[in-house]
Amino acid sequence: PTDDELRDRLAVIRLAAAHYVGVGEWEHLLVDLLRVLQSDRVPRARGVQFAVSLVAELWEQGTPELLEFTMRTLQWPEVQEALQTHTESDADFRTRDLASSVLEVYGPEWPNGEIYRTYRAASA
Numbered sequence: 001p002t003d004d005e006l007r008d009r010l011a012v013i014r015l016a017a018a019h020y021v022g023v024g025e026w027e028h029l030l031v032d033l034l035r036v037l038q039s040d041r042v043p044r045a046r047g048v049q050f051a052v053s054l055v056a057e058l059w060e061q062g063t064p065e066l067l068e069f070t071m072r073t074l075q076w077p078e079v080q081e082a083l084q085t086h087t088e089s090d091a092d093f094r095t096r097d098l099a100s101s102v103l104e105v106y107g108p109e110w111p112n113g114e115i116y117r118t119y120r121a122a123s124a
Contacts, residue, residue: 087100
């Protein structure tokens, strides 16, 4: 996919997050995006660049969930580093808190993962 396609998928996820209560209604969109990022259709460098760019947009609806969901599986250290930098230096405490929450996906246990059917099934 092109960068435009990744941005289009992001826009759909954000729209769904704005209109549906609970990620269960739009988790399939996250699954689809994860599959695209895992595929050879997206070079890893482009996927990393896309995900790192989202760290600056944590305040947008759906973005924290997108990063949580995809990084739990992908575990890209570049994104982890960007999130860590954000928690240490961003001026907005709200997005620092969001970045800190997303960073939990890099740990061995992820308490917030239970909101996602995909990860709830994996831990059962």
